[in-house]
Structure formats: structure tokens, C-alpha cells
């Protein structure tokens with residue numbers, strides 16, 4: 327894919343509409359985690375320093391096409407201004423007179439946030455009339471919200487087709503890293519897919535077995551595969567009705583030359599409780615009331631060896647119930663090893679998805695991985711091999 331470059335663009339005096347992800351966690355009007363504001367800073371600074379008028383567009387929560395005062399973006403203005411070290415203006419609406427007024431007040435290099443896009447039903451419907459209204463207040467479009475790129479909305483897809491469109495710096499880095507992990511990776515490539523259920527990750531598994539050299543399956547979803555192979559998983563989380571599906575995935579992996587790494591030993595307990603009595607056992611020693619809650623040490627050893635033998639790692643989903651120690655052991659050991667290899671320059675280690683980010687933070691290594699995507703749905707759809715409308719529309 328080729329994209330226009332913000333580095334070489336003529337930005338001075340241009341009204342740059344910038345789609346950002348400001349869907350920050352907020353309690354009583356106070357932002358509790360400003361990571362998403364920080365992610366947007368490099369693009370905002372780049373545009374501002376080149377003399378553009380920076381007009382930030384974002385959604386917040388789900389107002390469903392109506393003006394909901396509690397879902398206003400106004401509370402992000404002051405914290406953003408502090409982070410940027412310059413004043414940030416606010417437009418009471420993202421289209422129409424209020425938007426025009428806010429944009430006309432901007433000098434070159436100034437920054438404004440416009441009110442929640444989703445106050446208008448045309449945003450999520452990608453309504454051409456709404457797209458045209460957005461287009462009327464900008465000269466060019468920059469998308470820096472990879473996390474919204476799986477949606478064909480007015481501010482992600484429609485507007486990119488109307489104005490000259492550019493990926494922002496955070497978006498560009500995300501696309502480059504995803505390409506390094508799955509598009510054109512240095513081989514051999516190892517995947518780790520964990521988490522709760524096979525049913526939520528079918529497309530992902532089917533896409534990965536066609537692309538990877540090895541795929542380790544862990545977490546609750548591994549139980550479905552073990553059961554499909556005839557092992558008794560006791561009272562563990564397991565989608566027994568997906569036996570055929572699991573066998574089909576194993577057959578596709580074999581046909582595509584992707585080696586599947588399934589657990590060879592497990593950690594079981596009678597209940598999911600911190601510090602509860604645990605037992606490590608082989609696959610054919612799981613008793614009726616046992617719950618498989620983590621991968622065993624031999625499985626972890628094999629996984630670490632597979633990392634050592636790989637040049638690229640792509641990871642989604644924890645290997646056990648990492649929120650409840652000691653069932654975080656396999657996930658933490660794997661995360662630490664991947665991070666150490668990444669720091670040593672031996673492995674390009676890319677991870678993403680909601681729980682994966684929490685698991686890596688829990689292991690204390692999120693910053694040491696080559697790249698951690700916080701994009702959730704968009705990251706998963708990309709891992710599933712789907713074209714993301716917000717990215718496709720940026721090609722030019």
C-alpha cells in the first residue's frame with residue numbers, strides 16, 4: 327500500500343482535519359488515562375509546526391446520533407492544552423456555523439478540538455451530506471486513529487475520499503509495524519493466540535494458519551483443541567460443540583505447513599481464586615472437577631524455544647487466567663522472554679488486543695516489546711486479514 331507523506335506535504339496555512347482517537351476513559355468529567363491524547367501529540371505538533379490550522383475530529387462514547395451533554399469532548403481540551411504546551415480552542419459542533427466559527431478563529435499553527443462527531447447520525451452512517459459538511463471546513467485530511475479504521479464512518483472513510491488524505495504519524499507507525507509483523511515479516515514467524523474462546527477468534531485463526539510458520543494456541547481456547555483431540559478437559563472452559571471446527575483448523579494448518587503448538591501440560595485448580603491450590607499435570611491427568619487455568623512449565627519451555635527460533639512474533643490473547651495469580655505464570659514468562667528478545671534485537675515482537683495489552687502491562691514489559699497496538703477491534707480485524715476501510719481510503 328502506498329500513502330501520501332505528511333513529511334513532504336505543503337501544510338502552511340492549510341486547514342488540516344485530523345481524525346484522532348480521544349475516546350478516553352473518563353470519570354465524572356475527569357480523564358483517568360491520557361494515553362490516547364499522548365498518542366496524538368506527534369501528529370498535532372508536526373502539523374502545527376509546519377503552519378497548518380489543526381482541527382481535531384473525534385468521537386466519544388456512543389451518543390447514537392444525538393447531542394448528549396455527558397458525552398461532550400469539552401473535557402479533553404484543557405488536558406490536551408497542557409500536554410501540547412499551547413492553547414487549544416473548542417468548537418461547539420463539528421459541522422455548520424459553530425464549526426466554521428471555530429475554524430475561522432484559527433491562525434496558522436493553532437489547534438482546535440471540535441465537538442463529538444457521533445452527535446450526528448451521519449457520522450456512523452457515512453452519510454455523503456455529513457461528509458460534505460465536514461469537507462467544507464478542511465483543505466486536507468489526516469487520519470491518526472487506527473483504532474477506528476475498521477469502521478467505514480464519515481470521519482474515517484468518507485472524508486478520506488473527498489479531501490487529499492494522509493496517514494498521521496501514529497497511524498503510519500502502526501501500519502508499518504503491522505506490515506513488519508504480518509504483511510512482509512522476516513521469517514520464521516511465530517503467532518501466539520490465547521484468550522477465552524475459539525468462537526470469537528475463528529477468522530483470526532484461519533487467517534494466521536495460512537500465513538505463519540508456527541502458531542501457539544493457549545488460554546481457554548486451547549481446551550477446545552485438546553478436547554477435539556480426545557483429551558478430557560474436566561470442568562474447564564471449553565466449546566465442546568466446536569470440535570469439528572478445531573479439527574478443521576488443525577487440518578488447514580497442516581496443509582499450509584504451519585506448525586501448531588498446543589499445550590503439552592497444564593496447571594489446574596478447583597476454583598478460580600487467587601492463591602488457590604494448584605496442580606501441574608499432563609493432558610491425560612485432568613480430573614472431573616479440575617479447571618485448566620494456565621499452561622504448564624513444559625509448554626512454556628517449548629514456547630520460549632519457539633520464540634528463540636523465530637525472527638517475528640505476533641501475539642494476541644493471554645495464555646491463562648492472568649488476572650488471577652498464580653494463573654499468570656505462563657503469560658508473564660512468555661511476555662518477559664519476548665520482550666527480552668525484542669530488546670536484544672533478535673525478535674520483532676508485535677502484540678495487540680485489549681486483554682493482551684493488560685497482560686503485557688501486568689508483566690511489566692509493554693514498553694519493551696517492539697510494538698503494542700492498543701487498537702482492539704481494528705487490530706483484530708487486521709489480524710483476521712480483513713481490509714480496513716479507513717486505511718484503504720488513505721491509499722493514494
Ligand code: AMP
Nearest residue numbers: 521522545546563618619643646647681
Ligand atoms: P479474550 O478476550 O478472548 O482475549 O480472552 C481473555 C480472557 O481469557 C482473559 O480474561 C483470561 O482470564 C481468559 N482466559 C485465559 N485462559 C483461560 C482459561 N484457561 N480458562 C478460562 N479463561 C481463560
